[in-house]
Amino acid sequence: MLKPEGSAWYSDPSLMRWRLEFAAAWPFLKIMGILPRRLSRAFGIAIAQLVYLLHFRLRQVGMRNLAMAFPEKTLTEHRRILRGVFTSLGRQLAELCQFPRYTPENVDEVVVYDGIENYENAFARGKGVLFLTAHFGGWELSAFAHSLYGHWLHVVMRPMDNPYLDRLLQRYRTLHGNKVVPKDDFVRGLLAAMKCGETVGILMDTNMTPPQGVFVDFFGISACTASGLARIALRTDAAVVPGFTIWDRQLGKYRLRFDPALKLVRTGNLESDIIKNTKNFTRVIEEYVRKYPDQWLWVHRRWKTRPEGEAPLY
Numbered sequence: 093m094l095k096p097e098g099s100a101w102y103s104d105p106s107l108m109r110w111r112l113e114f115a116a117a118w119p120f121l122k123i124m125g126i127l128p129r130r131l132s133r134a135f136g137i138a139i140a141q142l143v144y145l146l147h148f149r150l151r152q153v154g155m156r157n158l159a160m161a162f163p164e165k166t167l168t169e170h171r172r173i174l175r176g177v178f179t180s181l182g183r184q185l186a187e188l189c190q191f192p193r194y195t196p197e198n199v200d201e202v203v204v205y206d207g208i209e210n211y212e213n214a215f216a217r218g219k220g221v222l223f224l225t226a227h228f229g230g231w232e233l234s235a236f237a238h239s240l241y242g243h244w245l246h247v248v249m250r251p252m253d254n255p256y257l258d259r260l261l262q263r264y265r266t267l268h269g270n271k272v273v274p275k276d277d278f279v280r281g282l283l284a285a286m287k288c289g290e291t292v293g294i295l296m297d298t299n300m301t302p303p304q305g306v307f308v309d310f311f312g313i314s315a316c317t318a319s320g321l322a323r324i325a326l327r328t329d330a331a332v333v334p335g336f337t338i339w340d341r342q343l344g345k346y347r348l349r350f351d352p353a354l355k356l357v358r359t360g361n362l363e364s365d366i367i368k369n370t371k372n373f374t375r376v377i378e379e380y381v382r383k384y385p386d387q388w389l390w391v392h393r394r395w396k397t398r399p400e401g402e403a404p405l406y
Contacts, residue, residue, distance in 0.1 A: 114256035121260070124189035129202070132186040140182030144175060154390040156406060161311040162385070176386025180339060184230050191264045196240050203230070203237035203337065207350040211243070214331035214353045220286035222325055222332045224354070226297035226377045227389035230337040230346045235270050235293050237337070237348055244269030245291035248278045279320065286328040293335070294321050297377050297389075299396045307399055308371040310378055316397035322369035325356055332356070334376045338384060351376070 120139070124132045144151065154177065158170040165173075187202060194202070214221050223245065225234060235247045247265065249272050252258035262272055273281035273292065285292050296318045299305075305316035325332050331353040338347045354376070357368040381388040395405045 110254045110256050113254050114260075117257060118260075121189050124186050125192060129186070129190060132190060133183050136184075136186030136189075137179050137182035140178040140185065141175070144178040150391040153393055153406065157390045157392075157394060158385075160313055160395065160405070173385045174390060177388070177390050180229065180387050181389075183339065184232055187230060188232050188261075188264065191236060191267060194236065194240055194267075196242070199237055199240040201345065203233055203346045203348050204343070205241070205350075206338075206347040207352075208348075210350040210352045211333055211335070214333045215243075215289075215291065217331055218289045220289050220328060220330035221291040221353075222282075222286075222321055222330050223291055223293040224321065224332050224334045224373055224376065225293055225295055225336055226380070227295055227392065228297070228336050228377070228380060229339050229384065229387040231295065232265075233346055234335060234337040234348060236265060236268070237346075239268040239270045243291065244271070245293055246271045246273045246281060246285050247293045248273045248275055248282070248295070250275040279324070282320070282324045283328065286324065286330045294318075296321050296373060297394070298392060299394050301397050305397065306367050306370055308367065308374050310374050310394065313395055313405075314399055314402075315374070315395050317370055317374055319366050319370050321373060322366045325369065326358070326362065326365055329356075332373065334380075336380050338380075339387060 124135055127135060151174065154174040155170055158165070158173055162170065162173075211221065223234075225231060235245055238245060247270055249265075251274065252261060265272060273285075282292055298318070300316045300318050302316065304318060304320065306319045307314045308317050309315070310317070321332065324330065333353050334351040336349050338349055340347050354372060357365050357372065359365055359368075393406050398404060
């Protein structure tokens with residue numbers, strides 16, 4: 093646990109707030125971690141549904157996003173999808189709390205592979221693998237389960253604002269060999285990993301700002317999207333493999349689905365190629381979201397950054 097130095101602990105309101113947040117969250121995390129998995133999931137889903145009922149701002153953002161992405165659907169359908177998102181988040185929270193109980197022997201009770209040969213073929217090239225994914229389904233389980241199956245990887249993550257919770261989360265994420273690449277220094281980390289033929293997971297579905305992001309369509313609306321994955325792939329010739337952890341209702345567990353590596357667009361015009369490949373990567377994410385709309389993070393303001401001269405959407 094982090095230990096504030098000297099009298100700063102008493103005078104800095106941020107430190108007090110962080111400690112109080114951690115003290116409030118810790119019992120819930122531990123309780124959900126020791127409960128039987130089925131009961132833990134039910135508890136996590138109940139908490140998430142309570143947040144849905146109480147957090148007006150998140151509901152407002154989610155409904156606005158769904159109205160823009162699926163104008164053909166009814167208000168009732170939008171609400172059903174959004175409730176499903178919170179169910180998905182609650183289920184994933186429960187699984188995250190249970191990470192210390194995962195082992196190579198029991199991981200298949202929670203996550204099974206689907207298309208692992210696509211990952212293995214890409215990894216065998218020896219030029220590194222860029223794992224294209226999103227805040228979708230059980231995204232926290234993707235890298236964790238993959239490491240338990242014997243394939244550790246680097247994960248690009250933005251640290252949480254609360255350093256106490258962040259430290260706990262990072263410890264859970266790295267229990268079986270995974271390494272975290274800080275988002276503010278990810279280029280250097282990615283280049284080093286690709287040079288060694290390793291794997292890096294990148295969540296590339298969040299709102300960005302130029303110059304880190306470029307505008308490409310997402311559900312037919314311009315969205316400022318991280319271009320780093322395309323830049324690194326073009327520079328290193330690493331394989332870009334789509335990978336999504338999908339909750340399968342029939343199986344009652346998650347499927348870690350790997351698709352065949354994507355073919356990169358190379359025309360000789362670097363900036364144009366970056367935009368075209370970023371567009372293709374975003375199209376893959378959109379296809380998964382359209383197929384499983386209640387498993388994507390609709391409460392994120394994905395279209396917040398607008399092209400110059402356009403009015404805000406939120």
